[in-house]
Amino acid sequence: xxxxxxxxxxxxxxxxxxxxxxxxxxxxxxxxxxxxxxxxxxxxxxxxxxxxxxxxxxxxxxxxxxxxxxxxxxxxxxxxxxxxxxxxxxxxxxxxxxxxxxxxxxxxxxxxxxxxxxxxxxxxxxxxxxxxxxxxxxxxxxxxxxxxxxxxxxxxxxxxxxxxxxxxxxxxxxxxxxxxxxxxxxxxxxxxxxxxxxxxxxxxxxxxxxxxxx
Ligand code: GAR
Numbered sequence: 001x002x003x004x005x006x007x008x009x010x011x012x013x014x015x016x017x018x019x020x021x022x023x024x025x026x027x028x029x030x031x032x033x034x035x036x037x038x039x040x041x042x043x044x045x046x047x048x049x050x051x052x053x054x055x056x057x058x059x060x061x062x063x064x065x066x067x068x069x070x071x072x073x074x075x076x077x078x079x080x081x082x083x084x085x086x087x088x089x090x091x092x093x094x095x096x097x098x099x100x101x102x103x104x105x106x107x108x109x110x111x112x113x114x115x116x117x118x119x120x121x122x123x124x125x126x127x128x129x130x131x132x133x134x135x136x137x138x139x140x141x142x143x144x145x146x147x148x149x150x151x152x153x154x155x156x157x158x159x160x161x162x163x164x165x166x167x168x169x170x171x172x173x174x175x176x177x178x179x180x181x182x183x184x185x186x187x188x189x190x191x192x193x194x195x196x197x198x199x200x201x202x203x204x205x206x207x208x209x210x211x212x213x214x
Contacts, residue, residue, distance in 0.1 A: 002029045002187040005082040007073075007090040008036050012043020013172060014088040014109060014179050019050045021180040029187045032080045035073070037092055053080075059092060070098040077102075084186050087141065088179070096143040104193040106141040107186070109179050111171050113137060113153055115207075118146035123164040123171065134158050134167060136175050137209070138182045140193040149198040150209035151191065154178050 006015050015034060021027045034047035037059035047054035057076055059069055074097075077085065087108040099106065112122040114137040126134040135155040142148035154174035158167060185191035190201050198205040 002083040003032045003081060004029050004084050004086055004183065004187075005077055005080055006031055006034045006043075006047075006086045006088050008034060008041050008043035008088050009038050009091040010041050010043065010089050012041065012046045012088065014175055015043045016046050017176040018086070018088070018180050018183060019046070019052070021184070027180055027184045027187065029084075029183060032082060033077075035076060037090065043088075066093075066095055067097070070095040074098060074101055084183065086179075086183060093145060094141070099141055099143045103142070104140065105186075107138060107151070107182060108141050108146075108148070109136060109138050109175055110146050111136050111168065111175070112146075113155065113208075114139060114146060114150055121164075123167040126158060127162060127164060127167065131158055134171060136171050136178065138178055139209075140198055142196065149193060149196060149205070150207060151182050151185075151198050151200075151205065152178050152209040152211065 006018065008015055019031065022029060022031065031052050034043060034052055034054040036044050036056045039056045039058055044054045044056065055076060057073055083105060085102050085106045113135045117125050123134065133155050135153055137150050137153045139150045140148040154177065156170045156174060185200065192199050198209065200210055
């Protein structure tokens, strides 16, 4: 069975849906460790409740530069020998060295329709821009922030009275559908990254990923 490490910084609702899909045997994989960079991340409690090894590699401690911190992450991850690393709300920029080490087996979920709104505050930026739709992307991670090849996106409407919190909740419903699906595809060896492109069943995916409507 494929081995997965999930990295989080916060609530861990995406982690939770992945745990549930694995329990339901929809995703045939084993979460071998959950790593948080924050000691108070609720996702650590979710992992503990599910009986999954969980570790905080604390990025809030002073005296660690980015390179040293990411090396510590690598050293921790290597203990678990994962086939796939799932970034599920891990809110740190990773070094090029870290990304290179796990290229092709490192995926991220980002709350926007990439390439729109890389970085932070995506929901508010979509509202401020007057967009009528928004969404979420799952992508392979490459060294440039939020720039790796998209695997799948899901769209939601933006309504006139929306604030960022309501919009984030609407997007999260979609996150919980698409992220376990991507993990399922990966562990079934249907999904790969090849020469910087995402491929499903041997076919190159377009810039909007699987099931794009354009
Ligand atoms: C998710 O909404 C995810 O899209 C976002 O963090 C949230 C984590 O929620 N990720 C990013 O913003 C990455 N740039 P969760 O902890 O409840 O899964």
